[in-house]
Amino acid sequence: MGSYHALRHVSIGQYIPTGSVAHRLDPRTKLVAFVLLVACTVITKSYVGSLALLGIILAAVLATRLPLGYVLRGLRPALPFIVVLSLLQLAFYNSAAVAPEAKVMVDWGPVTITTASVQAVVVALLRFLGLLFLTSLLTNTTTTGALTHGIEHLLRPLTWLGLPGHEMALIATIALRFVPILGEEGEAILMAQASRAVTPERSGAWRLIDSASRGARLVVPLFVDAYRRSEELVLAMQARCYHGGRGRTQLHTLRLARRDATALSLVLAVFIATLLSRWITVA
Amino acid sequence: MSDTLIEITALDHTYLPGTPMATRALRGASFRLKAGEIHALVGPSGSGKSTLCHFANGLLCPPAVGHVRVLEQDTGAKQCDVHLLRREVGLVFQQPHQQMLEELVGDEIAYGPAQLGLDTAQLRERVQEAMAAVGLSFQRYVDRRTFALSGGEMRRVALAGVLAMRPRIMVLDEATTGLDPIGKQQVAEFVRRLHDERGMTFVIVSNDMDEVASLADRVTVLYEGQTMATGPTQEILGPALGLARYGLLRSTAGQIVDRLAEAGLDVDRSPITLPEAEEAVWEAITH
Numbered sequence: 001m002g003s004y005h006a007l008r009h010v011s012i013g014q015y016i017p018t019g020s021v022a023h024r025l026d027p028r029t030k031l032v033a034f035v036l037l038v039a040c041t042v043i044t045k046s047y048v049g050s051l052a053l054l055g056i057i058l059a060a061v062l063a064t065r066l067p068l069g070y071v072l073r074g075l076r077p078a079l080p081f082i083v084v085l086s087l088l089q090l091a092f093y094n095s096a097a098v099a100p101e102a103k104v105m106v107d108w109g110p111v112t113i114t115t116a117s118v119q120a121v122v123v124a125l126l127r128f129l130g131l132l133f134l135t136s137l138l139t140n141t142t143t144t145g146a147l148t149h150g151i152e153h154l155l156r157p158l159t160w161l162g163l164p165g166h167e168m169a170l171i172a173t174i175a176l177r178f179v180p181i182l183g184e185e186g187e188a189i190l191m192a193q194a195s196r197a198v199t200p201e202r203s204g205a206w207r208l209i210d211s212a213s214r215g216a217r218l219v220v221p222l223f224v225d226a227y228r229r230s231e232e233l234v235l236a237m238q239a240r241c242y243h244g245g246r247g248r249t250q251l252h253t254l255r256l257a258r259r260d261a262t263a264l265s266l267v268l269a270v271f272i273a274t275l276l277s278r279w280i281t282v283a
Numbered sequence: 284m285s286d287t288l289i290e291i292t293a294l295d296h297t298y299l300p301g302t303p304m305a306t307r308a309l310r311g312a313s314f315r316l317k318a319g320e321i322h323a324l325v326g327p328s329g330s331g332k333s334t335l336c337h338f339a340n341g342l343l344c345p346p347a348v349g350h351v352r353v354l355e356q357d358t359g360a361k362q363c364d365v366h367l368l369r370r371e372v373g374l375v376f377q378q379p380h381q382q383m384l385e386e387l388v389g390d391e392i393a394y395g396p397a398q399l400g401l402d403t404a405q406l407r408e409r410v411q412e413a414m415a416a417v418g419l420s421f422q423r424y425v426d427r428r429t430f431a432l433s434g435g436e437m438r439r440v441a442l443a444g445v446l447a448m449r450p451r452i453m454v455l456d457e458a459t460t461g462l463d464p465i466g467k468q469q470v471a472e473f474v475r476r477l478h479d480e481r482g483m484t485f486v487i488v489s490n491d492m493d494e495v496a497s498l499a500d501r502v503t504v505l506y507e508g509q510t511m512a513t514g515p516t517q518e519i520l521g522p523a524l525g526l527a528r529y530g531l532l533r534s535t536a537g538q539i540v541d542r543l544a545e546a547g548l549d550v551d552r553s554p555i556t557l558p559e560a561e562e563a564v565w566e567a568i569t570h
Contacts, residue, residue, distance in 0.1 A: 015386045015428065143386035177386075236382035239340055239374045240395035240448065241366050247400040251393040251410065 018065040027150025029260040033267040040274040041130040050126035093117035148173040166245025289316035294349030308334040310508035323495040326505035327530035341368035373450035377457040379441035389425035395448040413447035435466035454486040492534040496555040522552040536560035
């Protein structure tokens with residue numbers, strides 16, 4: 001039954017109160033820090049740089065007092081995709097065009113593995129891990145309400161230009177909130193399907209095929225469920241006078257504190273260091 | 284000012300009209316709610332109870348066929364203030380998790396009043412007041428995660444979220460479904476207290492006839508989208524109407540006296556609550 005619980009391990013989108021400093025930071029600070037650190041993760045292309053950045057992000061995760069095992073569990077549903085994509089990249093990476101000086105390690109027909117393709121795969125994996133931790137870090141320490149409020153404040157210049165800043169913020173946060181909810185719904189559907197299945201579960205290579213087949217059967221009921229849920233959410237919002245962002249107030253007003261300045265300075269320092277290291281490497 | 288708060292006349296409603304999925308939910312339904320009463324809407328599943336509630340709250344309007352007047356506003360009229368309706372007619376959904384919008388209890392309860400543009404102090408006051416009314420400690424619950432609450436706690440947060448908007452009418456759409464007996468009792472006590480102390484008007488949608496018998500002043504029976512009967516609780520839940528025709532059972536007390544009468548005891552069959560039934564049986568035995 002364990003495989004049916006894989007979707008429950010989606011750690012992204014779930015607020016976990018631990019009372020850490022990161023939890024008390026202003027959501028605007030966390031959003032800006034998130035964007036800067038994502039940019040750092042994408043910019044870095046070397047082994048050392050990627051590892052150092054992952055170390056910094058891990059240190060931040062530890063500082064939030066979030067259980068590391070829980071954050072790592074978020075990897076589980078994505079693991080098969082990561083493995084398949086990594087193998088494809090390793091086998092078919094176009095080293096000749098990107099790094100012609102790279103040393104060939106394996107040359108087997110159309111499959112050529114070079115030092116450059118290995119580096120690309122390892123850096124991509126570290127980058128993926130970094131992005132996953134960063135997303136967990138943001139969503140596990142910030143409530144959806146605070147996120148909406150923060151994004152709305154940051155997008156305020158867009159509102160002045162007549163663009164729907166509040167609506168964009170709301171869409172982003174509802175999408176994040178629905179990740180674990182849909183995970184649980186998907187799990188319930190899978191178990192309901194399995195409880196009525198006639199054929200027993202198979203092992204070995206068949207297991208992967210069975211798993212893919214289960215996934216395909218999940219799409220339609222999950223889509224219908226997501227649609228029903230979204231309708232219910234709209235009704236619940238309208239029933240409580242939702243009318244967009246104009247004139248809406250908050251129980252907790254946003255206020256920047258000294259800890260926000262400290263956190264932003266640290267992240268800015270990491271960002272500048274990443275830019276400098278990239279510039280030095282290119283030069 | 285009239286004492287009729289909601290008046291629905293000959294209302295028809297079809298979901299997804301003109302499509303293969305078209306479903307006719309209401310067929311000429313009527314309903315009248317008077318100020319200060321607890322009015323129960325009963326009927327089997329699919330009889331149109333929730334649709335009627337959505338019309339009362341302004342979630343569905345304007346009606347294609349029929350008339351809906353809520354707080355002296357015609358919801359079909361162009362000048363109808365839908366936001367005022369939604370503020371004055373609080374709707375508590377059947378599944379509390381359907382109406383949870385925020386991660387923390389305090390934010391969840393403040394969601395409705397926040398739409399009204401109140402400042403932080405006023406919002407805090409509303410949240411505290413609503414939490415006290417449903418028996419939730421502000422200190423203990425304000426920063427708790429909404430989705431980690433038990434079913435009973437979640438239901439109370441849902442009630443507080445609507446109550447914080449200070450509505451004149453509260454519509455509870457099967458608000459006790461899925462709750463354990465203690466949870467049901469707590470919701471019933473909440474309704475009774477707000478009704479007695481603040482004179483609040485309630486519409487309770489329920490299939491639990493014991494709950495209806497103990498709480499409601501008046502009852503409306505819906506069946507296949509039509510209003511089959513409306514009147515005082517004693518009359519509607521009594522033996523004369525024949526609730527079984529509409530897919531409903533009498534209250535436990537009513538069923539007990541019915542069985543005793545069928546077994547040959549000369550007992551009054553009108554009781555709808557257990558104390559009434561006890562008295563009637565005692566009377567039949569001693570005389």
